[in-house]
Amino acid sequence: MEKRFDTTLLEEMLSASMRPLLIGHFNPDGDSVGSLAGMYHYLRERGMTPSAVLPSPYPDYLAFLIGEDTPVTIHSHEDNSARELISSADLLICFDFNRLSRTEQLEEDILASKVPKVLIDHHPFPEVEYFDLVYSEIEVSSSCELLFWVLMSMSDVEGDVSSLGLKCAESLYVGMMTDTNNFYNSVSASTFEMASLLTDAGVDKTRLQECVYNNYSVDRMRLMGHLLKDCLYVIEDCGVAYLLLSDADKRLYNFAIGDSEGFVNLPLSIKGIRISALFSELDKGQDKYIRVSLRSKGDLDVNRFASLYCNGGGHLNAAGGRLYMPFEKVGPYIEKSFREFLKIG
Numbered sequence: 001m002e003k004r005f006d007t008t009l010l011e012e013m014l015s016a017s018m019r020p021l022l023i024g025h026f027n028p029d030g031d032s033v034g035s036l037a038g039m040y041h042y043l044r045e046r047g048m049t050p051s052a053v054l055p056s057p058y059p060d061y062l063a064f065l066i067g068e069d070t071p072v073t074i075h076s077h078e079d080n081s082a083r084e085l086i087s088s089a090d091l092l093i094c095f096d097f098n099r100l101s102r103t104e105q106l107e108e109d110i111l112a113s114k115v116p117k118v119l120i121d122h123h124p125f126p127e128v129e130y131f132d133l134v135y136s137e138i139e140v141s142s143s144c145e146l147l148f149w150v151l152m153s154m155s156d157v158e159g160d161v162s163s164l165g166l167k168c169a170e171s172l173y174v175g176m177m178t179d180t181n182n183f184y185n186s187v188s189a190s191t192f193e194m195a196s197l198l199t200d201a202g203v204d205k206t207r208l209q210e211c212v213y214n215n216y217s218v219d220r221m222r223l224m225g226h227l228l229k230d231c232l233y234v235i236e237d238c239g240v241a242y243l244l245l246s247d248a249d250k251r252l253y254n255f256a257i258g259d260s261e262g263f264v265n266l267p268l269s270i271k272g273i274r275i276s277a278l279f280s281e282l283d284k285g286q287d288k289y290i291r292v293s294l295r296s297k298g299d300l301d302v303n304r305f306a307s308l309y310c311n312g313g314g315h316l317n318a319a320g321g322r323l324y325m326p327f328e329k330v331g332p333y334i335e336k337s338f339r340e341f342l343k344i345g
């Protein structure tokens with residue numbers, strides 16, 4: 001149950017660092033933001049002054065984790081601050097991605113940096129060659145769970161959860177909770193042990209659930225209703241169901257970043273459906289593409305589907321990617337791809 005890690009090198013790297021920088025992935029989710037914020041607060045508790053960058057904005061429902069006391073620099077085309085932080089840092093710690101390309105425009109800056117680099121991640125086949133120290137476990141629920149057990153192994157913590165500080169504890173709990181879809185996927189005994197240790201140490205799980213899951217707009221609820229009624233397609237003989245979320249519908253329902261969180265899971269509750277997908281049209285001038293989210297049950301490998309058909313990757317049962325085609329072509333393309341992938345029809 002309890003996991004132990006060798007933290008000797010990590011502790012040496014942290015002691016030698018004056019300007020550590022924490023880095024999450026593009027389209028940051030709860031796990032990436034939670035691990036970044038968790039590490040941020042852990043280091044602050046120890047008198048260090050870390051910085052943190054994200055390659056793109058985080059969703060509203062995570063804003064409560066990143067208050068004034070957790071400054072995070074968000075990269076944009078107009079602002080070079082995130083890139084400058086990378087070039088001036090003396091230690092880089094990356095969270096919740098296996099490929100540097102998941103940092104999009106920051107990839108080149110990370111590659112150009114010659115300082116020690118640490119990766120804490122739970123995706124298959126991480127690019128270990130770019131890092132000096134890698135904590136990688138694909139069996140673990142989330143990067144937040146992995147970071148939790150790494151921190152518990154640190155010599156200044158030695159299994160004492162209260163020494164993490166409440167903000168660190170809450171951040172790690174949120175990342176684990178969101179990546180497991182509120183304890184639905186990928187949980188093991190160590191995940192429940194983590195939850196138990198964190199709640200014992202004062203984490204208010206009900207408050208965190210309220211902040212994340214019961215804080216959406218009316219528009220988002222109506223958009224969900226519209227999608228389920230008018231934009232849900234079922235390929236019965238493949239056990240596949242998918243949702244098409246157009247840019248026009250997003251505008252109609254005042255879509256905000258993070259509003260589609262959870263939508264992809266909804267079709268999985270249909271009897272006989274074992275793979276679900278959400279295709280979300282992004283129409284921002286040059287950045288025009290269709291964002292893909294995939295979920296599956298059992299041994300159906302959507303990571304493989306994402307890399308074969310959707311320019312992406314992820315985990316066995318949760319993956320994502322991008323399509324570059326007119327939105328109206330997505331339906332036919334995806335039906336054909338699933339038939340080929342599942343060798344049906």
Ligand code: 5GP
Pocket residue numbers: 029123264292293294311312313314315318319320321322
């Ligand atoms: P989500 O559907 O929640 O956006 O993403 C599910 C998982 O798929 C993420 O945890 C991440 O591992 C992976 N993922 C999402 N988008 C991409 C992408 O564009 N490329 C790759 N390689 N993986 C992605």
Ligand code: MN
Pocket residue numbers: 031032096122142143179
């Ligand atoms: Mn994750």
